[in-house]
Amino acid sequence: MRIKRRNGLVSALLGLVTCGLYHIFFWYQYGEDTNWVCRDDRKMTQNYIVAWILSWITCGIYGLYWTYQLASRLDQAGDRYNVHIESPVIFTIVMHIPFLSYFYACDVMNNFADAYEKTAPQQTESQRDYYDYTGNTTAQTPPPVWPTSGSNPNGTSVNPNGFDFKSTMEDVGNNLKDKAKEHNITLSLHAPYFISLSSLEAEKRDNSINYILQSCDAASRMGADRIVIHSGSCAKISREDALELAKDTLTRARKTAVEQGFEHIVFCPETMGKVNQLGNLTEVLELCKLDDTFLPTIDFGHLNAREFGYIKGKAEYEKMLDEVENAIGHDRLKIFHSHFSKIMFTNPGGEKKHLTFDDNQGFGPDYEPLMEIVAKKDLSPIFVCESAGTQDKDALTMKNYYLSVK
Numbered sequence: 152m153r154i155k156r157r158n159g160l161v162s163a164l165l166g167l168v169t170c171g172l173y174h175i176f177f178w179y180q181y182g183e184d185t186n187w188v189c190r191d192d193r194k195m196t197q198n199y200i201v202a203w204i205l206s207w208i209t210c211g212i213y214g215l216y217w218t219y220q221l222a223s224r225l226d227q228a229g230d231r232y233n234v235h236i237e238s239p240v241i242f243t244i245v246m247h248i249p250f251l252s253y254f255y256a257c258d259v260m261n262n263f264a265d266a267y268e269k270t271a272p273q274q275t276e277s278q279r280d281y282y283d284y285t286g287n288t289t290a291q292t293p294p295p296v297w298p299t300s301g302s303n304p305n306g307t308s309v310n311p312n313g314f315d316f317k318s319t320m321e322d323v324g325n326n327l328k329d330k331a332k333e334h335n336i337t338l339s340l341h342a343p344y345f346i347s348l349s350s351l352e353a354e355k356r357d358n359s360i361n362y363i364l365q366s367c368d369a370a371s372r373m374g375a376d377r378i379v380i381h382s383g384s385c386a387k388i389s390r391e392d393a394l395e396l397a398k399d400t401l402t403r404a405r406k407t408a409v410e411q412g413f414e415h416i417v418f419c420p421e422t423m424g425k426v427n428q429l430g431n432l433t434e435v436l437e438l439c440k441l442d443d444t445f446l447p448t449i450d451f452g453h454l455n456a457r458e459f460g461y462i463k464g465k466a467e468y469e470k471m472l473d474e475v476e477n478a479i480g481h482d483r484l485k486i487f488h489s490h491f492s493k494i495m496f497t498n499p500g501g502e503k504k505h506l507t508f509d510d511n512q513g514f515g516p517d518y519e520p521l522m523e524i525v526a527k528k529d530l531s532p533i534f535v536c537e538s539a540g541t542q543d544k545d546a547l548t549m550k551n552y553y554l555s556v557k
Contacts, residue, residue, distance in 0.1 A: 154184050154264035159254030166253065175203055181256060182221065188232070188263050189224040191345075196221050218243045225259065232266040232344065234259075235386040235427045265504055266344065324372030331374055337533060338375035339419070339488065342366040347383035348397035349429050356396065359383075360404040367413035377417045377488055377533070379448045382438065386427040393429045398441060405442055419446045419488040424453035424502025431457065432471060436478040447475060448488040452505070452537070455516040456496035462516035468524050485530050491518060491549065492537040505539040508548060522553040 157177075165173040179199040186196050197217060206214030222242035229236055236242060236259050246252045331338050343366070346359040366378045380401070385393035405418060420438040423430030432447075432454060439445040454471065455462040462468065476484040493511040495503040506514055525532065536546035 154187065154260065154267055155180065156261050156264050157257040159257040162257060163250045163253040175200065177253070177256075178203070181260065184260055184263075185221050185224060188260075188267065189228045192224060192227060194224060196224065215243060215247070218246045222246075225263070228263070229384065229386070232263055233347075233381065233384050233423065233425060233428045234262045234266050235384070235425075321372065324369065324374075328372070328374035338370075338373055339377040339379060339533065339535065340366055340370040340373070340375045341379045342381070344381060346381050348380070348400040349383035349385060349388075349393035350396070351387060356400045359400060360407060363404045363418075364408060364411060364413070367408050367411070367416045370416055371413060376415055377419050377446070379419045379421050379488065379490075381423065382420055382429040382434070384427060385429045390429065390434070394434055394437060397429055397434075397438060401438055402441055405445075414444075417444055417446055418442070419448040421448035421490070422450045422453050422457075424450065424456040424494060424496070426457050426499060426501040428457075428501075432474060433478075436475065439479050439483070446483055446486065446488050447479070448490060449475070449532075450490040450537075451516055451521060452490065452492045452494040453502060456494040456502040459496060459498045459501075460515060464517070465520040465524060468521050472524065472528070472530075485532075487530075487532045489532050489534045490537050491521070491534055492539070492545075505537055507538045507541045508545045509541070518549050519552060522549060523556050526553060526557045 162173070162177055166177065182196045182199045182202075189196075199217070202213060202217040206212070206217070219239050219242075222236070222239035225236055225242070226239050228234070237245070242255075242259075245255050327338065330336075343362045346362050347355055348359055350356050350359070363378070363380060366380075370376070370378050382397045382401075383393070388396075401418065401420070408414070408416060408418075420435045421430060422432055422435050430453075432449070435447045435449075439447050449471070451462065451468075451471075472484060475487060493506045493508065493514050493516065495506055495512060495514050497503050506512060508518075534546070534549065536542045536549060538545040
């Protein structure tokens with residue numbers, strides 16, 4: 152399912168010219184989108200049409216309650232999606248200011264849409280039934296490697312439509328492994344975007360460990376030996392406290408992974424693009440110091456975005472790579488993991504959306520200086536291109552340029 156993006160100005164004008172009818176439709180759809188975004192909390196935001204009627208009956212009191220409950224769910228979901236919203240109280244107040252409410256509501260949900268669609272697979276309607284936010288199924292959301300809602304006679308997992316997830320995922324893993332070997336492709340796996348190593352809630356941190364373990368299992372089956380891990384948000388606590396929570400969570404995850412036979416899987420904490428996310432370069436390197444096997448995932452587009460266009464050329468790249476070497480040594484610098492794309496950003500928020508090399512809208516960073524430095528230093532990192540829809544084309548462009556300066 153795609154979360155609908157909306158324009159605040161257009162929504163406000165439609166609400167005006169329809170004498171408020173669009174207002175009802177807007178908030179009805181907003182409630183539905185909230186149910187989808189927050190579906191793993193097993194709660195449900197009430198149909199807005201019902202809430203609107205009850206609000207009239209109670210002289211607006213129920214409307215305040217409805218908005219506050221919706222805001223609370225989004226606030227909690229923000230930890231998983233690394234999306235920051237104001238407190239539920241402020242959200243509720245702003246939502247009852249004419250016209251301004253549309254702009255703020257659209258901005259919040261658009262941020263969730265960007266975060267969700269960056270990593271989540273597109274869902275069909277039948278798949279949406281499986282991840283039913285009403286709690287009518289026993290599915291977990293976000294889904295484990297092999298979601299289960301029952302068993303067939305031979306004990307393998309099936310969903311409500313009778314689809315055998317586990318056997319299918321095993322086949323997919325084996326096929327990926329065989330194809331990668333055939334074409335000499337190195338595979339890595341990105342752990343779920345829902346992971347929050349630094350959440351204030353112990354249950355969410357424990358769930359994050361489970362997602363990491365499931366990622367280790369999936370990576371092992373498909374022949375990948377690296378998993379990329381997001382660290383989470385620090386919007387509600389200090390960066391120092393968030394880092395300590397993340398260290399504890401990641402340490403426990405690694406210990407359990409080794410106990411379960413996944414010692415060959417390398418954890419790769421990623422640098423993040425939004426300012427309120429834990430994951431600047433120094434913080435990621437601190438996480439990598441927890442275990443000699445950890446490698447940083449240096450997303451240069453993220454670092455450029457969170458520092459509002461910091462990377463201008465070779466000097467900035469050199470400084471970053473020097474920091475990596477000083478923190479964890481040359482051996483790990485030589486084989487670091489990396490994501491690369493040009494990213495639109497805002498000040499003070501940071502990352503807004505991924506772009507392509509051809510349609511970069513003036514945003515960086517440029518890949519050429521980095522490829523020249525990597526070639527000069529004789530480094531052997533793994534680069535994953537994350538351009539918006541042109542990953543293969545732009546990855547080949549980077550590769551060809553690297554080979555031309557090697």
